[in-house]
Amino acid sequence: MNEQTPFFRREVEAARRSDWLGRPMLVNGPSAGAVALFSAVFVIAALCFVIFGDYTRRVRASGVILPAGGLTRLVAPQPGWVSELAVNEGDRVRRGQMLYALDIDTATARGNTQDAVTDILERKRTELHRALAAQREFDQAARQRLQDQLASLGRELPQLRAQIQTAEDFAGQLEDFAERQRRNLDRGMGLASDYESRLQALQAQRAELARLRREEVQLAGQRDALTSELAGFDPEAEARLAALQAQLLDVEQQLSEAEARRALRITAPRDGMVTAIITRAGQTVAEGTPLLTIVPDDQPLVAQLVAPGGSVGFLREGADVLLRYPAFPYQKFGQYPGRISVISRANLRGDEVADLAPAADPDKGPSLFRVTVAPDRPFVMAYGKPEPLQAGMQVEAHLLLDSRPIWQWILEPLFGLKGAFAQAAPEHAHEP
Structure with missing residues:
Protein backbone atom coordinates (compact mmCIF):
# COMPACT_ATOMS: atom_id res chain seq x y z
CA MET A 1 0.00 0.00 0.00
CA ASN A 2 1.60 3.27 -1.04
CA GLU A 3 1.45 6.60 0.80
CA GLN A 4 -1.22 8.11 -1.45
CA THR A 5 -3.79 5.38 -0.74
CA PRO A 6 -6.07 6.36 2.30
CA PHE A 7 -6.31 3.94 5.20
CA PHE A 8 -10.18 4.08 5.25
CA ARG A 9 -12.50 4.03 2.36
CA ARG A 10 -14.16 7.22 1.19
CA GLU A 11 -17.59 5.89 2.17
CA VAL A 12 -16.45 5.46 5.79
CA GLU A 13 -15.14 9.00 5.98
CA ALA A 14 -18.38 10.39 4.49
CA ALA A 15 -20.45 8.47 7.04
CA ARG A 16 -18.35 9.75 9.97
CA ARG A 17 -18.78 13.35 8.86
CA SER A 18 -22.58 13.11 9.49
CA ASP A 19 -22.39 11.26 12.86
CA TRP A 20 -22.88 14.49 14.86
CA LEU A 21 -26.47 14.73 13.53
CA GLY A 22 -27.53 11.58 15.45
CA ARG A 23 -29.80 8.79 14.34
CA PRO A 24 -33.09 9.68 12.63
CA MET A 25 -36.30 8.70 14.49
CA LEU A 26 -39.89 8.56 13.32
CA VAL A 27 -42.34 10.38 15.67
CA ASN A 28 -45.95 9.22 15.49
CA GLY A 29 -48.87 11.53 16.49
CA PRO A 30 -51.49 10.55 19.08
CA SER A 31 -53.48 7.58 18.04
CA ALA A 32 -57.12 7.89 17.13
CA GLY A 33 -58.00 5.49 19.92
CA ALA A 34 -56.45 7.70 22.60
CA VAL A 35 -58.31 10.75 21.30
CA ALA A 36 -61.58 8.85 21.26
CA LEU A 37 -61.00 7.55 24.80
CA PHE A 38 -60.25 11.04 26.14
CA SER A 39 -63.34 12.48 24.42
CA ALA A 40 -65.53 9.72 25.82
CA VAL A 41 -64.24 10.29 29.36
CA PHE A 42 -64.84 14.03 29.03
CA VAL A 43 -68.41 13.55 27.74
CA ILE A 44 -69.22 11.03 30.49
CA ALA A 45 -67.85 13.40 33.17
CA ALA A 46 -69.92 16.28 31.77
CA LEU A 47 -73.07 14.13 31.71
CA CYS A 48 -72.47 12.99 35.29
CA PHE A 49 -72.01 16.60 36.37
CA VAL A 50 -75.26 17.66 34.66
CA ILE A 51 -77.27 14.66 35.92
CA PHE A 52 -75.99 14.28 39.47
CA GLY A 53 -74.82 17.82 40.22
CA ASP A 54 -77.12 20.41 41.77
CA TYR A 55 -77.21 24.20 42.06
CA THR A 56 -78.61 26.34 44.87
CA ARG A 57 -80.11 29.65 43.83
CA ARG A 58 -79.09 32.57 46.01
CA GLY A 69 -85.66 42.37 71.47
CA GLY A 70 -85.93 45.34 69.18
CA LEU A 71 -85.19 49.02 69.60
CA THR A 72 -86.18 51.63 72.16
CA ARG A 73 -87.99 54.51 70.47
CA LEU A 74 -88.37 57.72 72.47
CA VAL A 75 -91.30 60.12 72.05
CA ALA A 76 -91.99 63.57 73.48
CA PRO A 77 -93.68 63.28 76.92
CA GLN A 78 -95.53 66.60 76.51
CA PRO A 79 -95.81 69.50 74.08
CA GLY A 80 -92.92 71.91 73.89
CA TRP A 81 -90.09 73.30 71.86
CA VAL A 82 -86.81 71.39 71.48
CA SER A 83 -84.16 73.82 72.67
CA GLU A 84 -81.21 71.41 72.70
CA LEU A 85 -80.15 68.07 71.24
CA ALA A 86 -77.29 66.73 73.35
CA VAL A 87 -76.30 63.65 71.30
CA ASN A 88 -75.36 62.80 67.74
CA GLU A 89 -76.06 59.86 65.51
CA GLY A 90 -74.04 56.84 66.64
CA ASP A 91 -73.26 58.11 70.17
CA ARG A 92 -73.30 55.57 73.00
CA VAL A 93 -75.29 56.70 76.03
CA ARG A 94 -75.75 55.48 79.59
CA ARG A 95 -79.01 55.25 81.44
CA GLY A 96 -79.95 58.67 82.79
CA GLN A 97 -77.77 60.60 80.33
CA MET A 98 -79.40 63.74 78.93
CA LEU A 99 -80.65 63.47 75.35
CA TYR A 100 -82.96 66.47 74.83
CA ALA A 101 -83.86 69.74 76.51
CA LEU A 102 -87.53 70.51 75.95
CA ASP A 103 -88.66 74.10 76.49
CA ILE A 104 -91.95 74.10 78.38
CA ASP A 105 -91.96 77.75 79.52
CA THR A 106 -95.51 79.06 79.99
CA ALA A 107 -96.67 82.60 79.25
CA THR A 108 -98.01 84.96 81.95
CA ALA A 109 -99.77 88.29 81.77
CA ARG A 110 -96.35 89.93 81.39
CA GLY A 111 -95.29 87.48 78.69
CA ASN A 112 -92.62 84.79 78.84
CA THR A 113 -90.46 86.28 81.58
CA GLN A 114 -87.87 83.55 81.33
CA ASP A 115 -87.55 84.21 77.61
CA ALA A 116 -86.94 87.89 78.32
CA VAL A 117 -84.21 87.07 80.85
CA THR A 118 -82.62 84.64 78.43
CA ASP A 119 -82.71 87.19 75.60
CA ILE A 120 -80.96 89.79 77.78
CA LEU A 121 -78.29 87.33 78.81
CA GLU A 122 -77.76 86.18 75.23
CA ARG A 123 -77.36 89.78 74.05
CA LYS A 124 -74.85 90.37 76.82
CA ARG A 125 -73.01 87.23 75.82
CA THR A 126 -72.93 88.39 72.18
CA GLU A 127 -71.57 91.79 73.23
CA LEU A 128 -68.87 90.13 75.33
CA HIS A 129 -67.88 87.92 72.40
CA ARG A 130 -67.59 91.02 70.21
CA ALA A 131 -65.60 92.83 72.91
CA LEU A 132 -63.24 89.86 73.15
CA ALA A 133 -62.75 89.82 69.39
CA ALA A 134 -62.20 93.59 69.26
CA GLN A 135 -59.75 93.46 72.18
CA ARG A 136 -57.78 90.70 70.49
CA GLU A 137 -57.60 92.70 67.26
CA PHE A 138 -56.56 95.84 69.15
CA ASP A 139 -53.88 94.00 71.10
CA GLN A 140 -52.55 92.40 67.95
CA ALA A 141 -52.38 95.76 66.15
CA ALA A 142 -50.71 97.43 69.15
CA ARG A 143 -48.15 94.64 69.45
CA GLN A 144 -47.40 94.89 65.72
CA ARG A 145 -47.01 98.67 66.01
CA LEU A 146 -44.49 98.30 68.84
CA GLN A 147 -42.59 95.66 66.89
CA ASP A 148 -42.51 97.89 63.80
CA GLN A 149 -41.22 100.86 65.82
CA LEU A 150 -38.56 98.72 67.44
CA ALA A 151 -37.50 97.37 64.05
CA SER A 152 -37.34 100.91 62.65
CA LEU A 153 -35.11 102.04 65.53
CA GLY A 154 -32.96 98.98 64.98
CA ARG A 155 -32.38 100.17 61.40
CA GLU A 156 -31.87 103.86 62.30
CA LEU A 157 -29.26 103.34 65.02
CA PRO A 158 -26.62 101.69 62.78
CA GLN A 159 -27.12 104.41 60.18
CA LEU A 160 -26.78 107.13 62.82
CA ARG A 161 -23.63 105.56 64.21
CA ALA A 162 -22.18 105.44 60.72
CA GLN A 163 -22.93 109.18 60.37
CA ILE A 164 -21.25 109.84 63.73
CA GLN A 165 -18.16 107.95 62.60
CA THR A 166 -18.07 109.96 59.37
CA ALA A 167 -18.53 113.22 61.30
CA GLU A 168 -15.73 112.28 63.70
CA ASP A 169 -13.39 111.54 60.80
CA PHE A 170 -14.29 114.83 59.11
CA ALA A 171 -13.82 116.76 62.37
CA GLY A 172 -10.38 115.20 62.72
CA GLN A 173 -9.48 116.28 59.21
CA LEU A 174 -10.71 119.85 59.89
CA GLU A 175 -8.69 119.95 63.08
CA ASP A 176 -5.55 118.92 61.15
CA PHE A 177 -6.23 121.57 58.50
CA ALA A 178 -6.70 124.26 61.17
CA GLU A 179 -3.47 123.21 62.91
CA ARG A 180 -1.49 123.42 59.67
CA GLN A 181 -3.06 126.80 58.92
CA ARG A 182 -2.02 128.09 62.35
CA ARG A 183 1.56 126.95 61.80
CA ASN A 184 1.67 128.65 58.43
CA LEU A 185 0.28 131.78 60.03
CA ASP A 186 2.98 131.67 62.71
CA ARG A 187 5.61 131.45 59.98
CA GLY A 188 4.03 134.35 58.16
CA MET A 189 3.01 132.16 55.26
CA GLY A 190 -0.77 132.35 55.65
CA LEU A 191 -3.67 134.71 56.18
CA ALA A 192 -5.53 135.20 59.41
CA SER A 193 -8.86 135.07 57.57
CA ASP A 194 -8.09 131.57 56.30
CA TYR A 195 -7.26 130.43 59.79
CA GLU A 196 -10.51 131.90 61.13
CA SER A 197 -12.56 130.14 58.46
CA ARG A 198 -10.87 126.83 59.33
CA LEU A 199 -11.70 127.33 63.00
CA GLN A 200 -15.34 128.16 62.21
CA ALA A 201 -15.72 125.04 60.05
CA LEU A 202 -14.17 122.95 62.84
CA GLN A 203 -16.56 124.37 65.43
CA ALA A 204 -19.57 123.78 63.18
CA GLN A 205 -18.51 120.16 62.61
CA ARG A 206 -18.03 119.64 66.35
CA ALA A 207 -21.53 121.03 66.98
CA GLU A 208 -22.97 118.67 64.34
CA LEU A 209 -21.11 115.76 65.94
CA ALA A 210 -22.55 116.64 69.35
CA ARG A 211 -26.06 116.78 67.88
CA LEU A 212 -25.65 113.37 66.29
CA ARG A 213 -24.45 111.90 69.58
CA ARG A 214 -27.45 113.37 71.42
CA GLU A 215 -29.73 111.88 68.78
CA GLU A 216 -28.01 108.50 69.25
CA VAL A 217 -28.67 108.66 72.98
CA GLN A 218 -32.32 109.54 72.35
CA LEU A 219 -32.81 106.69 69.88
CA ALA A 220 -31.13 104.23 72.23
CA GLY A 221 -33.43 105.38 75.02
CA GLN A 222 -36.49 104.97 72.79
CA ARG A 223 -35.32 101.49 71.81
CA ASP A 224 -34.92 100.48 75.46
CA ALA A 225 -38.33 101.91 76.31
CA LEU A 226 -40.00 100.07 73.42
CA THR A 227 -38.25 96.83 74.38
CA SER A 228 -39.50 97.17 77.94
CA GLU A 229 -43.02 98.06 76.79
CA LEU A 230 -43.11 95.10 74.40
CA ALA A 231 -41.92 92.75 77.15
CA GLY A 232 -44.78 93.81 79.43
CA PHE A 233 -47.39 94.02 76.67
CA ASP A 234 -48.42 90.34 76.57
CA PRO A 235 -49.12 90.01 80.33
CA GLU A 236 -51.23 93.17 80.26
CA ALA A 237 -53.13 91.98 77.17
CA GLU A 238 -53.76 88.59 78.78
CA ALA A 239 -55.07 90.29 81.91
CA ARG A 240 -57.51 92.37 79.85
CA LEU A 241 -58.72 89.27 77.97
CA ALA A 242 -59.02 87.30 81.21
CA ALA A 243 -61.29 89.96 82.68
CA LEU A 244 -63.59 89.81 79.65
CA GLN A 245 -63.57 86.00 79.69
CA ALA A 246 -64.51 86.00 83.37
CA GLN A 247 -67.52 88.18 82.56
CA LEU A 248 -68.42 85.83 79.70
CA LEU A 249 -68.23 82.78 81.98
CA ASP A 250 -70.50 84.49 84.48
CA VAL A 251 -73.05 85.19 81.75
CA GLU A 252 -72.80 81.58 80.54
CA GLN A 253 -73.52 80.36 84.06
CA GLN A 254 -76.55 82.63 84.33
CA LEU A 255 -77.78 81.36 80.97
CA SER A 256 -77.40 77.75 82.10
CA GLU A 257 -79.39 78.46 85.25
CA ALA A 258 -82.10 80.23 83.25
CA GLU A 259 -82.35 77.34 80.80
CA ALA A 260 -82.56 74.81 83.63
CA ARG A 261 -85.55 76.66 85.12
CA ARG A 262 -87.61 76.44 81.93
CA ALA A 263 -86.44 73.23 80.17
CA LEU A 264 -87.46 69.59 80.64
CA ARG A 265 -84.59 67.14 80.47
CA ILE A 266 -85.28 63.97 78.48
CA THR A 267 -82.81 61.24 79.48
CA ALA A 268 -81.89 57.81 78.16
CA PRO A 269 -84.04 55.01 79.68
CA ARG A 270 -81.32 52.37 79.11
CA ASP A 271 -77.78 51.89 77.93
CA GLY A 272 -77.33 51.72 74.19
CA MET A 273 -76.43 53.48 70.98
CA VAL A 274 -78.32 56.48 69.58
CA THR A 275 -79.66 56.11 66.06
CA ALA A 276 -82.46 57.39 63.81
CA ILE A 277 -82.60 60.92 65.25
CA ILE A 278 -85.88 62.35 63.93
CA THR A 279 -86.41 65.50 65.98
CA ARG A 280 -83.75 68.19 65.90
CA ALA A 281 -83.15 71.31 67.94
CA GLY A 282 -85.54 74.12 67.08
CA GLN A 283 -88.54 71.92 66.29
CA THR A 284 -91.90 72.15 68.06
CA VAL A 285 -93.23 68.79 69.21
CA ALA A 286 -96.58 67.51 70.37
CA GLU A 287 -97.10 64.79 72.91
CA GLY A 288 -96.05 61.46 71.39
CA THR A 289 -93.85 62.95 68.65
CA PRO A 290 -90.99 60.50 67.80
CA LEU A 291 -87.61 61.80 68.94
CA LEU A 292 -84.90 59.17 68.41
CA THR A 293 -84.12 55.47 68.77
CA LEU A 411 -84.34 22.44 30.80
CA GLU A 412 -86.30 25.07 32.73
CA PRO A 413 -87.10 27.11 29.55
CA LEU A 414 -88.63 23.96 27.98
CA PHE A 415 -90.73 23.34 31.10
CA GLY A 416 -91.90 26.93 30.90
CA LEU A 417 -92.94 26.53 27.26
CA LYS A 418 -94.77 23.30 28.10
CA GLY A 419 -96.71 25.05 30.86
CA ALA A 420 -97.55 27.95 28.56
CA PHE A 421 -98.86 25.60 25.86
CA ALA A 422 -100.85 23.61 28.43
CA GLN A 423 -102.45 26.82 29.69
CA ALA A 424 -103.21 28.08 26.19
CA ALA A 425 -104.81 24.79 25.00
CA PRO A 426 -108.00 25.03 27.13
CA GLU A 427 -108.50 28.62 26.06
CA HIS A 428 -108.46 27.64 22.37
CA ALA A 429 -110.77 24.69 23.08
CA HIS A 430 -113.51 27.01 24.39
CA GLU A 431 -113.38 29.28 21.37
CA PRO A 432 -116.32 28.85 18.92
Missing part, protein backbone atom coordinates in the same frame (compact mmCIF):
# COMPACT_ATOMS: atom_id res chain seq x y z
CA VAL A 59 -80.38 36.05 46.55
CA ARG A 60 -78.43 38.92 48.05
CA ALA A 61 -79.85 40.92 50.94
CA SER A 62 -78.50 43.69 53.13
CA GLY A 63 -79.36 44.96 56.55
CA VAL A 64 -78.01 45.75 59.96
CA ILE A 65 -77.10 43.96 63.19
CA LEU A 66 -79.69 44.76 65.89
CA PRO A 67 -80.73 43.40 69.31
CA ALA A 68 -83.19 40.52 69.24
CA ILE A 294 -81.75 53.69 71.18
CA VAL A 295 -80.24 50.33 70.29
CA PRO A 296 -79.92 48.42 73.62
CA ASP A 297 -76.70 46.66 74.56
CA ASP A 298 -78.04 43.89 76.85
CA GLN A 299 -79.69 41.58 74.29
CA PRO A 300 -78.34 39.04 71.77
CA LEU A 301 -77.71 40.41 68.34
CA VAL A 302 -79.41 39.24 65.16
CA ALA A 303 -79.17 40.29 61.54
CA GLN A 304 -82.24 42.20 60.38
CA LEU A 305 -82.18 41.88 56.58
CA VAL A 306 -84.22 43.53 53.84
CA ALA A 307 -85.07 40.98 51.13
CA PRO A 308 -86.99 41.50 47.87
CA GLY A 309 -90.52 40.12 47.78
CA GLY A 310 -89.75 37.82 44.85
CA SER A 311 -87.50 35.67 47.02
CA VAL A 312 -89.54 35.52 50.24
CA GLY A 313 -91.77 32.71 48.95
CA PHE A 314 -88.77 30.37 48.68
CA LEU A 315 -87.37 31.13 52.13
CA ARG A 316 -87.98 28.87 55.11
CA GLU A 317 -87.26 29.33 58.78
CA GLY A 318 -84.14 27.42 59.71
CA ALA A 319 -82.66 27.79 56.23
CA ASP A 320 -78.94 28.40 56.01
CA VAL A 321 -77.59 31.88 55.32
CA LEU A 322 -74.09 33.13 54.60
CA LEU A 323 -73.34 36.45 56.31
CA ARG A 324 -70.76 39.02 55.30
CA TYR A 325 -69.75 42.04 57.34
CA PRO A 326 -68.42 45.00 55.31
CA ALA A 327 -66.34 46.04 58.33
CA PHE A 328 -64.46 42.74 57.88
CA PRO A 329 -64.08 42.08 54.12
CA TYR A 330 -65.09 38.51 53.35
CA GLN A 331 -62.21 38.09 50.89
CA LYS A 332 -59.89 38.22 53.91
CA PHE A 333 -62.01 37.20 56.90
CA GLY A 334 -64.49 34.86 55.22
CA GLN A 335 -68.25 34.39 55.40
CA TYR A 336 -70.13 33.33 58.52
CA PRO A 337 -73.10 30.95 58.70
CA GLY A 338 -76.45 31.75 60.20
CA ARG A 339 -80.03 30.50 60.18
CA ILE A 340 -83.28 32.25 59.37
CA SER A 341 -85.32 32.65 62.55
CA VAL A 342 -88.21 34.90 61.46
CA ILE A 343 -89.64 35.79 58.04
CA SER A 344 -91.96 38.78 57.89
CA ARG A 345 -95.11 38.30 55.84
CA ALA A 346 -95.86 42.03 55.58
CA ASN A 347 -93.82 44.39 53.48
CA LEU A 348 -91.81 47.08 55.23
CA ARG A 349 -92.77 50.74 55.46
CA GLY A 350 -90.45 53.41 54.14
CA ASP A 351 -89.19 54.44 57.58
CA GLU A 352 -88.48 50.81 58.49
CA VAL A 353 -86.49 50.31 55.29
CA ALA A 354 -84.51 53.45 56.07
CA ASP A 355 -83.63 52.04 59.50
CA LEU A 356 -82.42 48.70 58.16
CA ALA A 357 -80.98 49.53 54.72
CA PRO A 358 -80.60 53.27 54.04
CA ALA A 359 -79.37 52.58 50.49
CA ALA A 360 -82.56 50.73 49.53
CA ASP A 361 -85.39 52.68 47.91
CA PRO A 362 -88.81 51.24 48.84
CA ASP A 363 -90.50 53.34 46.14
CA LYS A 364 -88.53 51.67 43.34
CA GLY A 365 -88.49 47.98 42.54
CA PRO A 366 -90.38 45.15 44.29
CA SER A 367 -91.74 45.23 47.82
CA LEU A 368 -89.24 44.65 50.58
CA PHE A 369 -89.64 42.26 53.52
CA ARG A 370 -87.84 41.77 56.82
CA VAL A 371 -85.87 38.56 57.33
CA THR A 372 -84.32 37.91 60.75
CA VAL A 373 -81.18 35.78 60.81
CA ALA A 374 -79.50 34.43 63.96
CA PRO A 375 -75.73 34.24 63.44
CA ASP A 376 -74.17 30.95 64.51
CA ARG A 377 -71.34 32.89 66.12
CA PRO A 378 -71.68 36.39 67.62
CA PHE A 379 -68.17 37.32 66.58
CA VAL A 380 -65.78 37.52 63.64
CA MET A 381 -62.34 35.93 63.68
CA ALA A 382 -59.85 38.67 62.77
CA TYR A 383 -56.14 37.94 62.90
CA GLY A 384 -56.70 34.99 65.20
CA LYS A 385 -58.85 36.89 67.72
CA PRO A 386 -62.66 36.97 68.02
CA GLU A 387 -64.08 40.44 67.36
CA PRO A 388 -67.65 40.69 68.75
CA LEU A 389 -70.43 41.95 66.53
CA GLN A 390 -71.65 45.47 67.28
CA ALA A 391 -75.21 46.76 67.15
CA GLY A 392 -75.65 48.96 64.12
CA MET A 393 -73.01 47.12 62.08
CA GLN A 394 -73.91 46.75 58.41
CA VAL A 395 -74.34 43.19 57.14
CA GLU A 396 -74.78 41.55 53.76
CA ALA A 397 -76.16 38.06 53.27
CA HIS A 398 -76.64 35.40 50.64
CA LEU A 399 -80.00 33.75 51.26
CA LEU A 400 -79.96 30.16 49.98
CA LEU A 401 -83.17 29.45 48.05
CA ASP A 402 -84.27 26.27 46.26
CA SER A 403 -81.74 23.62 45.22
CA ARG A 404 -82.35 21.62 42.02
CA PRO A 405 -80.30 19.36 39.75
CA ILE A 406 -78.40 21.16 37.06
CA TRP A 407 -80.33 19.39 34.28
CA GLN A 408 -83.56 20.91 35.60
CA TRP A 409 -82.05 24.40 35.45
CA ILE A 410 -80.92 23.71 31.87
